[in-house]
Amino acid sequence: MLDLYRTTLGETAMAHLRHGGIFGASKILCRFSTEATQILTRSLENFADVTPDFEWNDAKPYTEIPGPKPVPFLGNTWRFLPYIGDFKIEEVDKVSKRLHKKYGNVVKIGGLLGRPDMVFLYDADEIERVFRSEEKMPHRPSMPSLNYYKHVLRKDFFGEDAGVIAVHGESWYNFRSKVQQVMLQPRTAKLYIGAVQEASEAFVQRVKKVRNYKDETPDHFLNEIHKWSLESIARVALDVRLGCLDDDAPLETQELIDAVNVFFKNVGVLELKVPFWKLFNTPTWLKYVKALDTIVEITSKHTNAALARTKTKEITGDAKSEPSLLERLLAMDTGVKIATILALDLFLVGIDTTSNAVASVIYQLALHPEKQRKLYEEVSTVLPPPGKPIEAKHVEEMKYLKACIKETLRMYPVVIGNGRCMTKDTVIGGYQIPEGVQIVFQHYVISNQDKYFPGSEEFLPERWMTGRDFNHGVKHAFASLPFGYGRRMCLGRRFAELEMIIVLAKVIQSFKLEYHYDKLDYHIDPMYTPNGPLRIKMIDR
Incomplete structure (x- = not known):
């Protein structure tokens, strides 16, 4: 039986x-x-571990996936070349929309010199299938330039523990396993509310200093937000005050911000255009390496100083502040190298991403005064008066603020796509996808479709609130994934969310936001961000 x-x-x-x-x-x-x-x-x-034969045999051949046709010798790489190409890196969002409209939900970009084919995926159901069935060690689309820097050019520094960015296989899995307990637990992030609040209040004071006589922020306002982001990361990761927002801020803080910007601006050029850097030292490659060397040098200096302070604390028994992430990792016997490389990765990818997200939310709230009023009512009700400590319960209660962040990142995700490199033959969207092909999830296009988000062109934070009209709701959980999903979800997500919530709450508590210029388009520079100076009128409450 x-x-x-x-x-x-x-x-x-x-x-x-x-x-x-x-x-x-x-x-x-x-x-x-x-x-x-x-x-x-x-x-x-x-x-x-395998695609069943019947599913594979029933699927359409890989060669039948529609997409722009490659040309002899240059394949599709020519499309990214200046003057003759029709794919501009800074307009990838528009290129992606065009491809979806012309070819459908599965689009192949083949014939890319020096890199595997890319398959663009515009279907949330298929994205969910890929994520739900991912293996123990999923591969993101590779970054050959950063991979070469970490594993060849600076192998003496990184060794076998090269972090989580541009790292795959056992090396990635072992590193992630050692740090994710500290990084991904919400209760751990909440321990740093006080440190993040201090950096956010310093930012508010900085805004008051840099405004002009019209109470408008300067053209370099995004750089001021970068400074806040760097200060926040330093407080959390290393328990150090860099003074980024001071009038006499150390020059190296701006050098670090500039280096991170150079890294992001050039990585797309190195990855998508003709990879001459693999043959000789191109000017772009040399700028890229110099930027990464600067990031490693400055972050290593502060990490080593933090390690020295940790040893002093152990000897003297002085533990006045909350242990930094570095200290928590050391307490778990992960080793100095693991803690050091994690701090480096946080600085490398945590500055631009978080600051651009905050800038975008501020801009959207300035464009939508009725939403801003509703948010101010929540912040005024929930937050303690300025200068009083914010507690975990206050963060939990700011549900409309979280909805404003989610809605902004739905419409304008700072990273417009995510992906996986297939480690086995797979059927996706009814097509045979061979091992080695890179699947790119086109989140920006997907999350701006009415079938997933009714009234998708409308800035509607209410769609993320419970108990609202379903017609304005969220129709698919995998249609907007600004932090990714699964085993390779953004490792710093909890801290980035906390930083955004607190700084935006302090900004709305302190200022009424207005914008009185032509509406800005968005572009890739290097994150997905408003194309133009953010001259936000910030009026004292």
Whole structure:
């Protein structure tokens, strides 16, 4: 009888596999007893490592995926060349929209010199399938330039523990396993509310100093937000006050911000255009390496100083402040090298991303005064008076503020796409996708479609609130993923969210925001950001 039960379960699993793959079959787990579930789970695990022959054979060949045709010798790389190409890196958002409109939900960009084919995916269901079935060590699309820098050019510094960016396989998995307990627990992030509040209040005071006689922020306002982001990261990661927002801020803080900008501005050029840097030292490559060397040098200096202070604390027993992330990792016996490289990665990718997100939210709130009024009502009700400490309960209660952040990142995600490099032959969107192909999830295009977000062109934070009209709701959980998803989700997500919530709350508590110029378009520079100076009128409350 038990054998018959097992046979029936196996046939049921096979039926679901045929029609919905691993993801479809997993939906029947809850219908069976514990023993039956274990049997089915083992059956599914046997199928998880390979695409079933029947699914592969039923799919369309890879060669039939539509997309722009490559030309002899230059493939599709010519499209990214200046003057003759029709794919401008700073307008990838518009290029992606064009490709989706012309070719549909699955688009192949083949024939890219020095790199694998890319397949653009515009279907949230298919993105969910890829994420749900990802293996233990999923691969992001590679960054050959950063990979070469970490593993060849500066191998003496990085060694085997090269962090999580441009790292894959066992090296990535071992590093991530050692740091994710500290990085991804919400309760850990909340321990740093006080440090983030201090940096945010310093930013508010900085805004008051740099405004002009019209109470408008200067053309370099985004750089001031970069300074706040750097100060926040330093407080959390190293428990150090850099003084980025002081009038006499150290020159090296601006050098670090500039270096991070150079890194991001040039990585796209090195990855998508003809990779001459692999043959000789091009000017772009040399600027790129110099920027990374600057980042490593400055962050290493502050990390080493933080390590020295940690040893002093251990000797003297002085522990007045909350331990930094560096100290927490050291307490877990992860080793000095792991803690040092994690701090470097946080500085490398945490400055521009968080600051551009904050700038975008400020801009959207200035454009939508009615939403700003509603947010001010919440902040005035929830936050303690200026100068009083913010607590975890206050952060939890600012639900409309969180909705404003989510809605801004839906419409204008600072990173407009994410992806995976296929480590096995896979069927996606009805097509055979061979191992090694890079699948790029086009989140910006997807999250601005009415079928996933009704009235998608409208800035509507209410769609993220519970108990609202479903017609303005969120139709698919995988249609907007600004921090990614799964095993390679943004490692600094919890801290970035906390930093954004607190600084935006302090800004709205202190200022009424207005914008009186032509509406700005968005572009890639190097994050997805408003194209033009953010002259925000910030009026004291």
